[in-house]
Amino acid sequence: MSQALLLLASLLFSSNVAHCDFSPTLISDMAKILMDNYCSPEKLAGMEEAIDAASDNTEILSISDPASLASVLTDGVKQTIFDSRVQVTYEPDYKPVKPPAMPDIPPEQLAEMIKGTVKAEVLDGNIGYLKIQHIIGEEMAQKVGPVLLEYIWDKILPSSAMILDFRSAITGELSGIPYIVSYYTDPEPLIHIDSVYDRTSDVTIELWSMPTLLGKRYGTSKPLIILTSKNTLGIAEDVAYCLKNLKRATIVGENTAGGSIKINKIKVGDTDFYVTVPVAKSINPITGKSWEVNGVAPDVEVAAEDALDAAIAIIKLRAEIPGLVQAAAELVADNYAFPSIGDFVAEKLRAVAASGEYNLIPTKKELEAKLSADLLKLSGDKCLKATSNIPALSPKNLTPEMFLELIKVSFHTDVFENNIGYLRFDMFGDFEHVAKIIAEHVWNKVVDTDALIIDLRNNLGGSTSSIAGFCSYFFDEGKQIVLDHVYDRPSNTTRDLLTLTQLTGRRFGSKKSVLVLTSGVTAGAAEEFVFIMKRLGRAMIIGETTHGGCHPPEPFSVGESGIFLSIPISHSDTAQGPSWEGAGIAPHIPVPADAALDTAKSILNKHFSGQK
Numbered sequence: 001m002s003q004a005l006l007l008l009a010s011l012l013f014s015s016n017v018a019h020c021d022f023s024p025t026l027i028s029d030m031a032k033i034l035m036d037n038y039c040s041p042e043k044l045a046g047m048e049e050a051i052d053a054a055s056d057n058t059e060i061l062s063i064s065d066p067a068s069l070a071s072v073l074t075d076g077v078k079q080t081i082f083d084s085r086v087q088v089t090y091e092p093d094y095k096p097v098k099p100p101a102m103p104d105i106p107p108e109q110l111a112e113m114i115k116g117t118v119k120a121e122v123l124d125g126n127i128g129y130l131k132i133q134h135i136i137g138e139e140m141a142q143k144v145g146p147v148l149l150e151y152i153w154d155k156i157l158p159s160s161a162m163i164l165d166f167r168s169a170i171t172g173e174l175s176g177i178p179y180i181v182s183y184y185t186d187p188e189p190l191i192h193i194d195s196v197y198d199r200t201s202d203v204t205i206e207l208w209s210m211p212t213l214l215g216k217r218y219g220t221s222k223p224l225i226i227l228t229s230k231n232t233l234g235i236a237e238d239v240a241y242c243l244k245n246l247k248r249a250t251i252v253g254e255n256t257a258g259g260s261i262k263i264n265k266i267k268v269g270d271t272d273f274y275v276t277v278p279v280a281k282s283i284n285p286i287t288g289k290s291w292e293v294n295g296v297a298p299d300v301e302v303a304a305e306d307a308l309d310a311a312i313a314i315i316k317l318r319a320e321i322p323g324l325v326q327a328a329a330e331l332v333a334d335n336y337a338f339p340s341i342g343d344f345v346a347e348k349l350r351a352v353a354a355s356g357e358y359n360l361i362p363t364k365k366e367l368e369a370k371l372s373a374d375l376l377k378l379s380g381d382k383c384l385k386a387t388s389n390i391p392a393l394s395p396k397n398l399t400p401e402m403f404l405e406l407i408k409v410s411f412h413t414d415v416f417e418n419n420i421g422y423l424r425f426d427m428f429g430d431f432e433h434v435a436k437i438i439a440e441h442v443w444n445k446v447v448d449t450d451a452l453i454i455d456l457r458n459n460l461g462g463s464t465s466s467i468a469g470f471c472s473y474f475f476d477e478g479k480q481i482v483l484d485h486v487y488d489r490p491s492n493t494t495r496d497l498l499t500l501t502q503l504t505g506r507r508f509g510s511k512k513s514v515l516v517l518t519s520g521v522t523a524g525a526a527e528e529f530v531f532i533m534k535r536l537g538r539a540m541i542i543g544e545t546t547h548g549g550c551h552p553p554e555p556f557s558v559g560e561s562g563i564f565l566s567i568p569i570s571h572s573d574t575a576q577g578p579s580w581e582g583a584g585i586a587p588h589i590p591v592p593a594d595a596a597l598d599t600a601k602s603i604l605n606k607h608f609s610g611q612k
């Protein structure tokens with residue numbers, strides 16, 4: 001508060017207005033209202049002294065225009081307790097709205113009033129739509145309950161999903177909260193909905209769901225969406241926050257206003273100044289926090305005017321999700337490279353869906369993320385995932401000239417001291433139909449060297465179709481060697497990967513040294529090459545353990561959802577224990593990837609200088 005006074009004082013000295021005297025106790029009267037009513041008394045520490053100081057400071061009161069004074073005081077309070085809900089206003093014409101005394105209004109008139117503030121209809125797709133602008137309190141609810149049931153609730157109760165529209169709900173009564181929440185929860189167990197600390201009485205009351213209600217509950221099994229706007233205020237925010245944190249409703253729209261569970265406008269003495277002050281605060285038992293001040297954050301953020309369409313889309317998606325999860329489970333069971341893991345993942349995925357974990361998913365993007373996370377968790381395989389990107393097809397119809405350019409930039413060759421060859425490429429492809437070009441422009445530059453360093457440190461994998469051919473260059477003609485046994489899940493067959501008898505260009509042969517450089521990035525097809533060359537004792541591996549990827553996965557469409565599963569469908573020979581997939585391949589000589597080339601060169605240089 002002393003900060004506020006400084007601010008006020010500085011405003012005062014820079015203003016040049018005629019003096020107009022307000023009551024010298026105005027500030028201390030206002031401060032006392034705050035002290036006695038503000039919902040978070042702990043934030044008012046130090047106010048006492050500030051009030052004393054303020055009472056002596058008659059200069060503040062010399063601001064002539066009462067509205068300006070009110071706004072200056074509002075700013076002062078805001079800077080002291082950081083709560084924009086507290087307002088000082090000057091309103092000579094203000095008349096407090098007295099709630100009409102219930103017993104005086106005939107039920108028919110009440111029914112009309114309610115029909116005026118509540119709108120109920122059934123939208124396409126059997127979606128119940130209920131628009132509420134004012135949340136009625138207990139007394140009113142009891143009085144008009146039968147009318148509400150007949151004209152509103154029974155109409156939308158049989159729907160298969162419901163949209164509660166709170167976008168223009170700006171008033172309401174605290175006692176109405178348990179009613180609304182109870183209609184969307186089960187009769188038992190009873191749920192602790194909210195704790196409300198009331199400053200005036202210094203008592204915290206707990207709001208609980210109600211065991212019995214007039215009419216039928218909507219229950220917990222059907223989707224519930226709450227629409228919000230930046231204007232949604234007070235009691236409606238409480239209901240939205242509560243149902244959101246109970247995981248009963250999905251909030252769609254804008255962040256709400258961040259009002260107060262109970263806010264009073266208190267007249268300052270016999271002046272025309274008023275202090276609007278939150279007199280109670282809500283503490284949600286699930287989060288231990290409140291929606292007050294900051295508002296309720298939507299689960300799906302869209303402009304308020306688009307919220308209804310977004311909600312309808314969410315409800316449609318929710319109806320499709322069980323079928324989509326089932327389809328995903330089947331795809332994994334039928335196609336995943338490791339059949340027993342595939343069966344396990346499929347079964348568990350169905351169980352996860354049955355447990356309700358997919359029920360609140362609001363968007364395809366979140367469905368995709370959840371599927372991916374579950375597939376990873378259940379399989380332990382980072383290659384098995386959901387994606388919305390159809391993997392790019394390898395360029396098939398490029399002209400020979402374009403291929404030549406592509407190959408020139410894709411392969412790097414060099415010949416170092418001691419006639420040591422160097423070959424780097426960062427992707428495996430379907431090289432068969434460009435073998436001539438590669439032989440001529442790449443391979444011929446290194447084939448006659450005395451040793452070859454193959455740099456796969458940045459090789460991310462790609463197609464495995466050229467692996468057998470590429471390996472063949474490092475073995476001799478005349479004898480076919482088994483490189484790997486590759487199991488293919490969709491056909492449930494294992495095929496031998498053999499060296500080729502016919503090659504384009506010359507062989508490097510089986511005698512000269514081959515060193516392969518690896519890093520943690522080296523993945524997929526590149527790992528298959530490293531795996532084969534290491535297991536057959538044909539190359540020395542230098543660098544880091546490889547990525548631990550997989551044979552190239554295939555995309556499978558999950559129904560018509562636009563979501564794909566990326567599923568590895570084949571795996572390397574595991575007869576001699578686990579292959580490289582998931583685990584990577586350890587190098588013979590472990591060095592940081594950065595140092596691998598120098599290490600390789602120095603090994604070879606030492607070797608060749610020893611020969612001289």
Ligand SMILES: *[C@@H]1O[C@H](CO)[C@@H](O)[C@H](O)[C@H]1NC(C)=O
Pocket residue numbers: 339492
């Ligand atoms: C795969 O084939 C084997 C026989 O080669 C058979 O025993 C097995 O059940 C088949 N697995 C699947 C998943 O079809």
